[in-house]
Amino acid sequence: MGVNEARTGTAGQENLPQLSIGQWQHKHVLDLDDFSKDEINLVLEIADSMVDILSRDVKRVPTLRGKTIATMFYEPSTRTRASFELAAKYLSADTVSLDATKSSVAKGESLIDSLRTLQALEVDAVIIRHPCAGAPYLAAQHIEKSIINAGDGCHAHPSQGLLDMYTLKRRLGNLAGRKIVIIGDIMHSRVARSWIWCTRFFDINLVLCAPPTLIPFGFRDMLKTCGLNHVTIEYDLDKAVVDSDVVMPLRMQKERQQSGLISTIREYMQLYQLNQARLAKAKPDAFVMHPGPMNEGLEISRDVAYGSRSLIEQQVTNGVAVRMALLYLIAGGKNR
């Protein structure tokens, strides 16, 4: 892929790579299962340029001036929403947010109807977070605008996957042969599901570590059917973490205890909390990540979360850059 070549094309005042037709085929960003390795790398390279912009005093380029980006969050979110909105603003897009609380996710208050409204208002792209898996796909089928999935139920969170890949690449360089362990509620994790797709090209050894009750029955079959041979499942964290390069616990929701999926939070912490003792079994220079929001002292001990190996704050910063890259790719091209 000629990113460098393209970069020398019409860099313009914002120093962004100009894309040639054919490099970027996505009208939507729904998940990473349909991203090629080149496309993932393209996002990461553009994110590099965006990090440069974020390091300036005046963090604003005119790239998306005149474009309007809408956000529809049907679930409470702090960082993802702020991250997307800032990304749009740094690119000089106008933003509009449709107030959509979880209570309006009910039949009769149609997602499609709200989207049609946005379409009529001539927005250029819609960023959707929704508690139901597949809601952004429904959106993409019924309006002509670009849809960016900011998290749909337990299904996918592609921008999180990409920002985590970006963070990994920046810190680790070559990812080949690296062992990465994701710990916790795999069953309900859209982050883990997007991760298994975006890591598949980089020769990463991805280990999912969870209690058996938090891994869906069909999960192994799914890995096999989809050819995701780089992913393995390990129930024992003390084994999983050995010699790992990166460890990433997932948020453990307290409701999982009520539904019986874990016996108690106490036992979960004993078996699955990432703490210093467990981190010591990883490689000495292993990094710690977390997609947020954290339950400090539950799935991750406070000293690990804020320790020297933690990339958690960098993930947040990089999130803005990666989302800028996505918005640029989706809304920035000509005639898109």
Add this chain to the structure above:
Amino acid sequence: MTVKYLLIKNARVVDPSQDMDQVCDILAVDGHIKAVGKKLSSEGAKIVDASGLTACPGFIDMHCHLREPGFEQKETIRTGGAAAARGGFTTICCMPNTNPPIDTAATVDYIMKNASLKAPQVNVFPIGCITKNRQGRELSEMAELASAGCVGFSDDGSSVNSTRLMMLALQNTAKLGLPIIDHSEDEDLADGGHLHDGWVAARLGIRGIPSVAEESMIARNIALAEMTGARLHLTHISTRGSVELVRTARKKGLDITCDATPHHLTLTEERVMQNPLKPGVSISFDTRAKVNPPLRTPDDIDALIEGIKDGTVVAIATDHAPHTLEDKLCEFELAAFGISGFETAFGALMSLVHGGRISLSELIRCMTCNPAAILGQAKATGSLRIGSPADIVLLDLDRKWVVDSRTMLSLGKNTPWEGQTFKGMVVATFHCGELVYSDNAIGIS
């Protein structure tokens, strides 16, 4: 009063009730079969030239939803009856999850009267509730429902969770001689699930419904049927384990029967993900394939087909479940379960015949005399024997047609086969000797 004669000429007559498969004529007089044989003739008869067509007894559907009363936006007795006739059905049994549910004689009466007025194309046999209001708390008045005309009992949509209440229900139906047509599902395992608990559910991040949710309840119900000596029909079974449980029970000599649906016999869990509607979208969340029990695996299809071949799965029932556009045009996890199945059943099932998986007579048997035997109703014999009601369907086994929900007679346009080409079509349906549906191609003189 004039006597009505109907003569169907030169059809390939397939009637599994008599092990018949031969080209001949059918003569019906006054709504009943008078003769089946070669070179029949009759003065003044309405003559149908069925050369190249196949004639069978009208299909019998033990499990459908007509939605009336209460959900007339989804389907009515009138539209459901018309759709059934188009699908080749001459007898349909409607499930009681209406509003009000079919748990009083008055509601049975309402449905039967409406059916005779608005759906004269078909026999409509109501199925009564096992429990009042389908709540699973107290038994309905089954004897009264039976005398009002119910042909069986079901709380379709859910199981009777209380094992004791189910036992008591079976004791009552054993006395009445009517089957319980049970939707077997362990609520505890199934609730909150939307798909088969397999790789597709894992991939899409949607909670699954494990096969065991069905199998554990079927095992319980078989044990209760054995204890009470009642007749038990397990409807829309969907898993290999269920087939094996029923097979074992039947080998023991228990009066256990079961049916499978056209969609469980032909589609798998993957159907939900397929059919990307727009380029650039790798997968879909197709609510048209959302159904309960969920579409399962190729291995489950194999088991259901083995069940048909060895007589374990004795019937095919559509579970025709019409819904409005709004019920389906929404987020997958909010969408209604169900497939509008009358008009696609035969076309979908013929793919199994053309594919060599079951024979035509095995298919027709499961749609005619076998369900008739379970229902035991004189008006629906599922047979072309002399004296039977002249319920006849004419089929073109090789005619290709494209499923187009816009042309469906059912109000429910929710079909997973939209746009698909089927080979095998219903071209005419006769009920009690009257032509109640015909494709334009049929010639009647």
